[in-house]
Amino acid sequence: xxxxxxxxxxxxxxxxxxxxxxxxxxxxxxxxxxxxxxxxxxxxxxxxxxxxxxxxxxxxxxxxxxxxxxxxxxxxxxxxxxxxxxxxxxxxxxxxxxxxxxxxxxxxxxxxxxxxxxxxxxxxx
Numbered sequence: 856x857x858x859x860x861x862x863x864x865x866x867x868x869x870x871x872x873x874x875x876x877x878x879x880x881x882x883x884x885x886x887x888x889x890x891x892x893x894x895x896x897x898x899x900x901x902x903x904x905x906x907x908x909x910x911x912x913x914x915x916x917x918x919x920x921x922x923x924x925x926x927x928x929x930x931x932x933x934x935x936x937x938x939x940x941x942x943x944x945x946x947x948x949x950x951x952x953x954x955x956x957x958x959x960x961x962x963x964x965x966x967x968x969x970x971x972x973x974x975x976x977x978x979x980x
Contacts, residue, residue, distance in 0.1 A: 859904075866908065867893050870915050876922040881936060884962050937963075 867889065874885045896907050917938055925934050940956075948956065 863893070863908070866911055866915060870911065870918070873915060873918040873922055876918070876925055877936060881963065884959075888959060 870889050871886060874882045874889070877885060892911075896903070899907065921934065921936055928934060945953075
């Protein structure tokens with residue numbers, strides 16, 4: 856296996872591991888998105904690969920910092936996940952990517968009741 860493939864696979868696994876620190880609804884959404892994006896970019900050219908890896912490595916670094924913060928502050932309701940995109944980065948997106956970004960934002964911000972765990976305070980005997 857080439858070192859490039861190994862590097863991509865390692866980054867992919869690292870991101871999925873970091874997603875374990877997210878609230879369940881964000882983990883599910885993030886895992887699905889990462890799997891689709893890595894699959895979609897499987898056969899891209901060298902220049903696009905370099906940019907793809909740089910952006911995903913930045914995402915992994917940001918997640919790592921946020922994961923460390925969540926360990927120091929266990930009240931996850933106060934932790935903000937992700938980061939805002941600059942206008943410069945948004946200008947680089949094509950129409951399809953803007954559409955994907957909008958869909959991702961809608962999914963990430965809507966309530967995900969099916970993933971919330973509610974503990975039953977009544978013990979069964």
